[in-house]
Amino acid sequence: MPIRTSSARWSGNLTEGSGTIRTGKGGFEGNYSFKSRFEEGEGTNPEELIAAAHSGCFSMAFSKGLADAGHIPTSVETTAKVHLDKTDAGMTITRIDLESVGDVPGIDDADFQKIAQGAKENCPISRLLSPGAEITLTARLA
Structure with missing residues (x-):
């Protein structure tokens, strides 16, 4: 069976930083942040x-x-x-x-x-x- 991968990159500190999440074959790439994860900000989580x-x-x-x-x-x-x-x-x-x-x-x-x-x-x-x-x-x- 294949091994599935994804990756994430985070820049900055927890509350003011931001990042991107990408699936291995590029089917999805999205931005994420403290606000998109713990509040109601734009982006994914x-x-x-x-x-x-x-x-x-x-x-x-x-x-x-x-x-x-x-x-x-x-x-x-x-x-x-x-x-x-x-x-x-x-x-x-x-x-x-x-x-x-x-x-x-x-x-x-x-x-x-x-x-x-x-x-x-x-x-x-x-x-x-x-x-x-x-x-x-x-x-x-x-």
């Missing part, structure tokens, strides 16, 4: 990138699970909301809320929910993050 990775991974795992069960999805759209909170240990990702909508012809809600839970538990990003953060899931049929 590591937590948004974790949310993007988690929503993408979950959507693919859910689509595979649906197809394996004989229900080819027309689409799966997922949003991940990463909660960064101050704890006794410092700034910590405490929770990730996955919200997914699937357009899946011919499936009943019980099977849909079961497959969604399996995807939540087994996508590689969920497996990476679940020991340290609570992961919630709301899944609904379109």
Whole structure:
């Protein structure tokens, strides 16, 4: 399997500095800063990138699970909301809320929910993050 890489460059101190984050093959490059991470400033931040990775991974795992069960999805759209909170240990990702909508012809809600839970538990990003953060899931049929 390939090894995936990304890089970041930061210049200056924590609160006044700025940086760029770039994915290995150049598919994404974004600016980030203290304000974009801890306030509401322009740019991206590591937590948004974790949310993007988690929503993408979950959507693919859910689509595979649906197809394996004989229900080819027309689409799966997922949003991940990463909660960064101050704890006794410092700034910590405490929770990730996955919200997914699937357009899946011919499936009943019980099977849909079961497959969604399996995807939540087994996508590689969920497996990476679940020991340290609570992961919630709301899944609904379109």
